[in-house]
Amino acid sequence: MPDIKIKRELLMILLELGKSSHPSEFLALLIKNGDTIDEFELAPGTITGSSSARYQPDMMPLGTGISGSAHSHPSGAIRPSDADLRFFPAVGKYHIIIGAPYTEDDWRCFFADGSPCSVEVID
Template sequence: MGLFRSSEILGIADSALEFALAASEEAHPNEYMGMLRGEEASNLGLAEDGTVLSEVLVVPGTKTNPVSAEFKPINTPNDLSAAGSIHSHPNGVLRPSAADRSTFSRNHVHIIVGAPYGREDWQAFDRDGEPIDLPVLDVDPPEEEFFDFTQEDIDNELRGDEE
């Protein structure tokens, strides 16, 4: 059994795609690279079973230049919800290179965005490097709380109050 109830990728959140397009444009003329976090569709208010690519995870220590982007696997966020990868091709070519294909087996979906980084300048691929259709979904990823306590909790702890 996989991490998600259904390993089917239903689409990518509009906000995640917008982030990746903007980050790719900002990195130009170098490549941009990130991981894609998946979220259960039901957590996003969708009635379907499956996963939505909801967020782009930035990998610390990523090295880029105009023809490649790489990171050490040890720097990959320890995030079990990683469901794909995304990177840019500053030359605008929306086809995976041999190097791209060699990394595709690690996740469900891989997206390449190309210059000039507009709404139509991207393509999704499956594990085998074959193009796939990936709908852009208008969903809001759930807000994550970095801390699971409030100032009131801290004050109660300092006073020695019991819950």
């Protein structure tokens, strides 16, 4: 049984965001409704570069239901960095990392502690 579900359409959008942002990272905040991640918000005030993406948490609107994050690793590494492991707990439970070349196989989900999270992709 998966830990969480994600809408295929949302996953495809996140992969495209990674591709279109390359060689810089992108950062999005994930929204979960029920047991499914089905929305995202681009974090306001995000500063991106080739090795990091940062946002201003005090600029987030209240009550958005943020349950995690998604960001890209232009290097193609789809595992949490030390910086990711410091960031994850402040943003929610589920964290998707998308790596170059941004195909349907180039992503993984992790819990806030960096351990793998199983995800079912649904239509």
